[in-house]
Amino acid sequence: MNEMPLTRISASAEKQEGIRHAVRCAITMGDLARLASPTDVDSLTTLLADPEISGPIYTLPEEICSRTIGDFVERHLVERQQGKGLLMISSDDAGEVSAYQDIQVWPQWAACELGGALRGNRQNAGQGGLGVAIAIAWLFDEIGVDLICETAALDNVRTARLLERIGFTFKGEIQSNLADGTVRPSLYWELTRDEWAVLSKTTLS
Ligand SMILES: CC(C)(COP(=O)(O)OP(=O)(O)OC[C@H]1O[C@@H](n2cnc3c(N)ncnc32)[C@H](O)[C@@H]1OP(=O)(O)O)[C@@H](O)C(=O)NCCC(=O)NCCS
Secondary structure, eight states: OOOSOSSOOOOOHHHHHHHHHHHHHOOEETTTEEEOOGGGHHHHHHHHTSHHHHTTOTTSOSSOSHHHHHHHHHHHHHHHHHTSEEEEEEEOTTSOEEEEEEEEEEGGGTEEEEEEEEOGGGTTSSHHHHHHHHHHHHIIIIIOOSEEEEEEETTOHHHHHHHHHHTOEEEEEEEEEOTTSOEEEEEEEEEEHHHHHHHHHTTTO
């Protein structure tokens, strides 16, 4: 097993506290998403019950049902209070959850991991790439991290392509912890604040 992030630069006490405070105060991610609450559990469970969506994601509960997703939402609300985790959701016009973003934060390294998924009928149309770009800008600008990590299953071609198009640097293969106590090999990428500052002025503008 490899502990993330692979790149570790200690953050000052002031920087760490700024990140914790931003996480505790987070309610919306621009116009893209908002904090998940217990009232979203049924709709989020419906989204994640599709194995095409939840299957590739090792950070989700092994069994997807209202109980496990309820626990997942509650755990993230506790992590938010601790300044080290957020679960954000996007909704469609009918108010149903259409995407989610799972953010694990390491204030001591000014770093975070971003994961998530889109509903099947929204995939393969560039929405994932757009959502990730919005989330990255928000994590650097509003939460204050300096490094974003991403992982994907070895066969997750779409995520790999999306991340490399955005400008993440592939760092190799790591072993990820699964909810059932086993490990899974994952591809691993990083993007720094300085790299994003250059990318957002050039290729993405
Ligand atoms: C991964 C996910 C977020 C990507 O979002 P998306 O809107 O489908 O992806 P996008 O359309 O923005 O981009 C996907 C890229 O993969 C490419 N792609 C799609 N299908 C592909 C395939 N079969 N082979 C190779 N490339 C493929 C697309 O062309 C695009 O690349 P490009 O922009 O360079 O052309 C979304 O598909 C999803 O939720 N999947 C299920 C859960 C998951 O895997 N989550 C990520 C876990 S880390």
